[in-house]
Amino acid sequence: MNESTNKKLEIQDNIKEKSRKVLVYFLLSLWAIIVLFPFYWMILTSVKSYGSYNSEYVPKFFTLSPTIQNYATAFTAVPLAKYFINTFIFTVVTTLLMMVVVVLSAFAFARLDFKGKDIVFSLFLSLMMIPNELVIITNYVTITNLDLRNTFMGLILPSVTSVFYIYLLKENFEQIPEELYKAAKVDGTSDFRYLMRVMLPISKPTIVTITILKVIECWNSYVWPRLITDDQNYFLVSNGIQEIRENGFGRENVPAMMAAVVVISVPLVALFLIFRHKIMEGVARGGTKG
Amino acid sequence: MKIVLQHLTKRFPNRNKKIKEDVIAVNDFDFEIPDGKLIGLLGPSGCGKSTALNLICGLEKPTSGRIFFGDVDVTDLSPEHRGVGLVFQNYALYPHLTVRENIRFPLENLRGDKKLSKEVMEEKVLEAAKLVQIQELLDRKPNEMSGGQQQRVAIARALVKRPQVLLLDEPLSNLDARLRLQTREELKRIQLETGITTVFVTHDQEEAMSISDMIVVMKDGVLQQKGKPQDIYDEPENLFVASFLGTPQINVFKGKISGEKVFIGDAAVMDAKGIADKDVFVAVRPEGFVIDDNGSLECDFIAREVMGRDTSFIASHPSFVGENIRAIIPSEEVFDGKNRKVRFRLKPHKVRVFDGITNERIRL
Amino acid sequence: MKKNVTAWLCLLPAILFLGIFMVYPLVDVFIYSLEEGYNFASQSYQGTGLYNYSYVLHDPYFIQALKNTFIIVIITVPLSTGIALLISLELSSIKVLRDFFQTVYFLPYVTNTLAVGLVFMILFKKTAYSDGLVSLLIQLFGGPSVDFIDGPYPAKMFVMCFYTIWIVMPFKILILTSALASVNPMYYKAAIVDDTPKWRIFYKITLPMISPMVFYLVITGFIGAFKAYSDEVALFGTDLNAAGMNTIVGYVYDMLYGNSGGYPSYASAAALILFAIVFTITTINLMVSKKTVYYQ
Numbered sequence: 001m002n003e004s005t006n007k008k009l010e011i012q013d014n015i016k017e018k019s020r021k022v023l024v025y026f027l028l029s030l031w032a033i034i035v036l037f038p039f040y041w042m043i044l045t046s047v048k049s050y051g052s053y054n055s056e057y058v059p060k061f062f063t064l065s066p067t068i069q070n071y072a073t074a075f076t077a078v079p080l081a082k083y084f085i086n087t088f089i090f091t092v093v094t095t096l097l098m099m100v101v102v103v104l105s106a107f108a109f110a111r112l113d114f115k116g117k118d119i120v121f122s123l124f125l126s127l128m129m130i131p132n133e134l135v136i137i138t139n140y141v142t143i144t145n146l147d148l149r150n151t152f153m154g155l156i157l158p159s160v161t162s163v164f165y166i167y168l169l170k171e172n173f174e175q176i177p178e179e180l181y182k183a184a185k186v187d188g189t190s191d192f193r194y195l196m197r198v199m200l201p202i203s204k205p206t207i208v209t210i211t212i213l214k215v216i217e218c219w220n221s222y223v224w225p226r227l228i229t230d231d232q233n234y235f236l237v238s239n240g241i242q243e244i245r246e247n248g249f250g251r252e253n254v255p256a257m258m259a260a261v262v263v264i265s266v267p268l269v270a271l272f273l274i275f276r277h278k279i280m281e282g283v284a285r286g287g288t289k290g
Numbered sequence: 291m292k293i294v295l296q297h298l299t300k301r302f303p304n305r306n307k308k309i310k311e312d313v314i315a316v317n318d319f320d321f322e323i324p325d326g327k328l329i330g331l332l333g334p335s336g337c338g339k340s341t342a343l344n345l346i347c348g349l350e351k352p353t354s355g356r357i358f359f360g361d362v363d364v365t366d367l368s369p370e371h372r373g374v375g376l377v378f379q380n381y382a383l384y385p386h387l388t389v390r391e392n393i394r395f396p397l398e399n400l401r402g403d404k405k406l407s408k409e410v411m412e413e414k415v416l417e418a419a420k421l422v423q424i425q426e427l428l429d430r431k432p433n434e435m436s437g438g439q440q441q442r443v444a445i446a447r448a449l450v451k452r453p454q455v456l457l458l459d460e461p462l463s464n465l466d467a468r469l470r471l472q473t474r475e476e477l478k479r480i481q482l483e484t485g486i487t488t489v490f491v492t493h494d495q496e497e498a499m500s501i502s503d504m505i506v507v508m509k510d511g512v513l514q515q516k517g518k519p520q521d522i523y524d525e526p527e528n529l530f531v532a533s534f535l536g537t538p539q540i541n542v543f544k545g546k547i548s549g550e551k552v553f554i555g556d557a558a559v560m561d562a563k564g565i566a567d568k569d570v571f572v573a574v575r576p577e578g579f580v581i582d583d584n585g586s587l588e589c590d591f592i593a594r595e596v597m598g599r600d601t602s603f604i605a606s607h608p609s610f611v612g613e614n615i616r617a618i619i620p621s622e623e624v625f626d627g628k629n630r631k632v633r634f635r636l637k638p639h640k641v642r643v644f645d646g647i648t649n650e651r652i653r654l
Numbered sequence: 655m656k657k658n659v660t661a662w663l664c665l666l667p668a669i670l671f672l673g674i675f676m677v678y679p680l681v682d683v684f685i686y687s688l689e690e691g692y693n694f695a696s697q698s699y700q701g702t703g704l705y706n707y708s709y710v711l712h713d714p715y716f717i718q719a720l721k722n723t724f725i726i727v728i729i730t731v732p733l734s735t736g737i738a739l740l741i742s743l744e745l746s747s748i749k750v751l752r753d754f755f756q757t758v759y760f761l762p763y764v765t766n767t768l769a770v771g772l773v774f775m776i777l778f779k780k781t782a783y784s785d786g787l788v789s790l791l792i793q794l795f796g797g798p799s800v801d802f803i804d805g806p807y808p809a810k811m812f813v814m815c816f817y818t819i820w821i822v823m824p825f826k827i828l829i830l831t832s833a834l835a836s837v838n839p840m841y842y843k844a845a846i847v848d849d850t851p852k853w854r855i856f857y858k859i860t861l862p863m864i865s866p867m868v869f870y871l872v873i874t875g876f877i878g879a880f881k882a883y884s885d886e887v888a889l890f891g892t893d894l895n896a897a898g899m900n901t902i903v904g905y906v907y908d909m910l911y912g913n914s915g916g917y918p919s920y921a922s923a924a925a926l927i928l929f930a931i932v933f934t935i936t937t938i939n940l941m942v943s944k945k946t947v948y949y950q
């Protein structure tokens with residue numbers, strides 16, 4: 001082992017390391033382009049005019065005369081605003097209701113003692129294995145028979161409980177040290193106040209996680225709304241976009257379609273960009289604990 | 291407020307479900323805690339001292355027996371109506387609340403005509419904070435503080451409602467050695483300043499001895515002895531109490547009383563006037579040994595550890611119970627260590643004799 | 655006693671909702687699947703038996719759906735997991751731009767599948783005005799003009815799988831990067847000191863350490879892919895049977911609702927067949943994992 005061979009080894013290693021780095025960044029960038037390109041394309045297309053889009057046999061990768069005409073069309077030719085408001089109401093109400101149901105159940109399982117607790121909890125857990133596709137048929141019939149088609153009630157009610165989230169939150173509640181509860185008892189804190197003032201604030205990360213997951217799920221839900229709404233006044237954005245795709249703007253107006261797609265995508269993407277670390281952390285937690 | 295426990299018993303179903311027999315955590319406790327004193331409940335872990343504390347606090351209901359605060363029977367009262375403050379070993383501070391909010395928490399629970407205005411609450415919080423000297427930490431969160439500081443906050447939170455009784459469950463166990471010394475003096479000061487009857491649970495006999503006005507020693511749910519720390523140290527009523535108190539531990543030998551003399555092996559070490567012949571345990575405090583070439587107790591010398599003011603002699607003897615004898619001798623005593631033998635004379639007031647079967651004290 | 659009442663009151667909403675929308679339907683779906691000639695309008699049926707199952711299994715649309723679903727599962731699950739693993743490994747080996755890449759890769763997770771599907775359709779579809787960007791790219795390299803949306807089956811299947819992978823990737827990358835991040839760096843240091851080759855580090859250290867997560871992704875990947883539906887709708891529209899791109903779940907919904915709907919019995923039978931398939935595959939997966947996955 002002498003100095004010159006050492007130096008050679010070092011240089012070799014350096015070159016190897018550098019070329020590896022180049023390859024890594026190249027592959028990563030490639031995937032990034034694959035992910036980003038559809039987004040770029042929808043924004044680009046949404047600002048091309050109807051005429052210029054249709055005249056481009058080979059589509060251009062940029063435009064020099066952007067227009068917002070398509071956005072105006074998207075909002076006026078189809079009730080996009082209505083879809084939007086519907087989805088917003090649906091998301092907020094479903095998430096809030098589910099939160100109440102989930103928190104109360106998790107609280108009962110984690111903090112209260114009652115006869116049959118273990119049995120009820122195992123029954124709950126076993127329900128986690130039931131796929132949605134299996135129960136949706138009867139639910140469709142139930143909601144139809146209850147005359148709840150084309151109502152918010154019908155949209156919301158079947159999705160305000162989640163055994164998985166109850167389980168997630170219960171686990172979290174149980175990690176709160178027993179001493180905190182004893183201390184609170186000595187101070188004369190009621191169970192309910194303990195839930196509100198101590199358990200919920202301490203479990204905030206899990207609550208946030210559940211909220212995020214539920215909001216994403218609600219915003220993108222398609223199947224159930226499609227089954228029980230055929231009145232445009234109750235369409236959510238997913239159904240709206242499908243409606244636009246199929247019956248469109250009277251004619252195949254791709255730029256206006258893309259404008260609608262952009263509008264629909266913006267809220268969640270914006271939310272994500274603002275809270276991206278929280279959301280990614282939340283999804284990882286929610287995902288791996290299942 | 292004095293606390294009276296009358297024949298207090300607490301049974302739990304055994305955790306191992308195969309065993310039908312209940313666990314008796316507290317067995318027929320019957321004693322009185324005088325008003326305004328600091329009481330140490332002392333015992334090895336699992337002896338039921340925490341259960342006893344929970345019973346006084348009201349977090350658990352006794353299987354039988356009564357508890358009085360003053361003249362009022364509080365046995366069936368829930369904790370919040372007893373007027374007690376409780377401090378936990380791991381502090382149990384609410385992690386999402388600031389120190390100020392933690393201390394204020396109990397006050398916010400007051401309802402109806404007891405409800406306090408914001409200003410009064412703030413005043414009380416400041417008062418409690420001042421008492422434990424954490425005024426400058428009020429806006430911190432618990433995880434931004436040291437263990438000692440957190441413990442002070444916990445004490446402040448327990449005191450803010452001006453409880454009649456303050457209960458501390460192993461309050462110093464989570465602190466490092468230096469902080470422990472400091473905090474226990476602090477505890478004593480706070481107790482003296484407020485005059486609140488205070489009960490604290492500990493497994494550390496040194497801790498209990500150093501600050502308690504009175505110690506209650508427990509073992510397996512049974513009260514062994516109660517009294518002033520020095521009295522218990524000097525006059526233990528049974529072998530367990532004698533061994534549990536004092537560091538280094540008391541040295542226990544197997545021995546016998548024969549012809550009104552106490553023997554360890556063949557060596558007569560003390561007189562035992564008027565006591566019938568029987569097997570006994572002879573327990574000698576480490577400071578009860580005197581090196582004396584004419585001493586009757588001959589031991590095998592093992593090592594000598596110089597500790598400055600004192601020297602610790604380690605030796606062995608065939609009748610000794612346990613590993614090695616540990617004797618504390620003033621350092622100026624000379625010892626040449628020839629023959630690997632050492633002879634001791636025993637100071638009679640440092641030697642206690644216990645019955646070989648019942649382990650009860652035999653008063654000579 | 656009082657505590658008992660409080661507890662049950664707290665559980666009441668959940669029990670009520672689960673009872674009506676989970677437990678009851680679960681029983682009901684079996685009953686439906688056994689009721690022959692069920693008429694939705696009059697809610698009456700002629701007899702009971704296994705005819706519904708036999709009908710579904712002989713329905714060419716169902717066979718097509720079954721075939722499509724299996725192709726999607728077999729192609730997308732290994733491919734997406736493999737690519738995700740590769741990307742996650744690369745991602746964990748860099749520092750610069752890492753946060754940027756992670757954010758970008760996660761974007762598809764928060765977008766509406768139906769909406770982005772439309773963009774994919776535009777990119778791949780051949781219209782009177784344009785051959786579609788992808789087709790034009792292929793032609794640029796001398797290939798033929800392909801219509802991926804209304805054209806030949808393999809082309810359609812390609813887009814389908816491509817889009818499915820695009821959609822499921824964010825979750826897999828996220829889970830794998832966090833799994834990789836949780837491997838104690840001590841092991842790598844020890845391996846480097848021992849001059850272990852990179853591929854050996856991967857096979858002997860990294861992969862065993864993250865194997866529970868990989869396995870978790872495979873299982874959920876299988877389950878998810880078997881339930882494919884809205885991605886298909888996004889690309890090919892609601893009439894999937896006509897496009898020849900239907901899936902089992904799509905078949906269930908078509909039987910239930912829409913132009914071909916009104917047959918809850920057939921839908922139930924199909925749903926139960928799907929459940930049986932997923933259950934079997936998951937069980938096999940679990941058995942395989944017991945032998946191969948390393949749990950700490």
